[in-house]
Amino acid sequence: MPSTDTAFWYANSAARDWRTAAPSSALVYHQTLEGYAPTPLTPLPLLAAELGVRQVFIKNESDRLGLPAFKILGASWAVCRAVCERFGLDASGITVPELRDYLNRDVAADQAPVLVTATDGNHGxxxxxxxxLLGLTARIYIPSGLSDAAVDGIKSEGAELVPLEMTYDDVVEAAAASAADNPRDLLIQDTSWPGYEDIPRWIVDGYTTLFTEIDHQLADFGFAAPDLVACPVGVGSLAHSLVDHYRSEGHPHPSLLSVEPETAACIAQSLLDGEPVTVDTSFPSIMSGLNCGTPSDLGWPSLLAGLDGAVSVSEDECRQAVVDLTVLGQDAGPCGAATLAGVRNALKGEDRRRALNIGPESVIVLVSTEGLAANPLR
Structure with missing residues (x-):
């Protein structure tokens, strides 16, 4: 099993010319959720000066529909689609209250789905x-080393927690095996494998709301498009959404950068090798939500073709990014702040800047996927 104990850098000069089909949009569905509002896109001119570009924006996901991370975008749409499919309902136009009413009225208690997943924090x-919200129960499998804040957050939602002394990838397998043995269970996993692709696809589609918001918000600031969007990566589902959004017709085509911990850089190492590889994730990271060892099968083709760059960051670099963003008034946990650390690494040297097509007039967007409440510094 390859080890990722050193910094990685990958560049693909052909990525901006690659095109793919546009993902399905979940924006209209999200707009029906109580409390929906676009998360802030905030300019950070001090970082722009540091990085030698026109402007840096941060897309701050520290409060998304009442949760301290972006994951509800994918989970909400995938759960809706999966529950509707199980009971033969039309998911188009349905709202959470309508679906809850149906489950309460027309589904016997012993037939109600149990939502099951493995998580390294926010997805669970x-x-x-x-x-x-739907009046269902949930069973959440977690790996060893998950932060107390993440565990407490899951417990606060009333879910049954199943802790396992395993790495994240092994916990995913355990959750899938358990769900396969229980007819009521409905596995809502944000990674894919052969034969399990529809629900991960719906999760990816749900995430596109984030990038649609970025496009609209940049236009409000007077910018037609970003020049670089940096995204933190675990198994690659959010990055898959990023690539499919910005590599489809009718959208801007900026440079796209993935950022991972040095100790769990499965995407960067896979891109360098030209094929998916699994890396050892037994070394704990403050970026717990990114501590994943195997790329999603579903997302891999898009990541290989559409990412301009991939970079890894150290624990110390990430800690410094959290501190620096806090000073700038931004609530960013380690996974979210990783994008600042990653862009700092990716723009070291003129060769890397040229590879990402970055110059003095460039506009950079950092996707900060979580607040400190989701994963406090340890």
Whole structure:
């Protein structure tokens, strides 16, 4: 099993010319959720000066529909689609209250789905929240080393927690095996494998709301498009959404950068090798939500073709990014702040800047996927 104990850098000069089909939009569905509002896109001119570009924006996901991370975008849409499919309902135009009313009225208690997933934090809480909103139960499998804040967050949603002394990838397998043995269970996993692709696809589609918001918000600031969007990466589902959004017709085509911990850089190492590889994730990281060892099968083709760059960051670099963003008034946990650390690494040297097509007039967007409440510094 390859080890990722050193910094990685990958560049693909052909990525901006690659095109793919536009993903399905979940924006209209998200707009029906109580409390929906676009998360802030905030300019950070001090970082722009540091990085030698026109402007840096941060897309701050520290409060998304009442949760301290972006994951509810994918979980909400996937749960809706999966529950509707199980009971033969039309998911188009349906709202959470309508779906809850149907489950309460027309589904016997012993036939109600149990939502099941493995998580390294935020996804499990998002699935648990959807279970609560629909009047269902949830069973969440977690790996060793998950932060107390992440565990407490999942428990606060009323889910059953199943802790396992395993790495994240092994916990995913355990959750899938358990769900396969229980007819009521409905697995809502944000990674894919052969034969399990529809629900991960719906999760990816749900995430596109984030990037649609960025496009609209940049236009409000007078910018037609970003020049670089940096995204933190675990198994690659959010990055898959990023690539499919910006590499489809009718959208801008900026440079796209993935950022991972040095100790769990499965995407960067896979891109360098030209094929998916699994890396050892037994070394703990403060970027717990990114501590994933195997790329999603579903997302891999898009990541290989559409990412301009991939970079890894150290624990110390990430800690410094959290501190620096806090000073700038931004609530960013380690996974979210990783994008600042990653852009700093990616723009070291003129060769890397040229590879990402970055110059003095460039506009950079940092996707900060979580607040400190989701994963406090340890």
């Amino acid at each position: 809480r998002a699935v648990s929240r959807m279970a609560k």
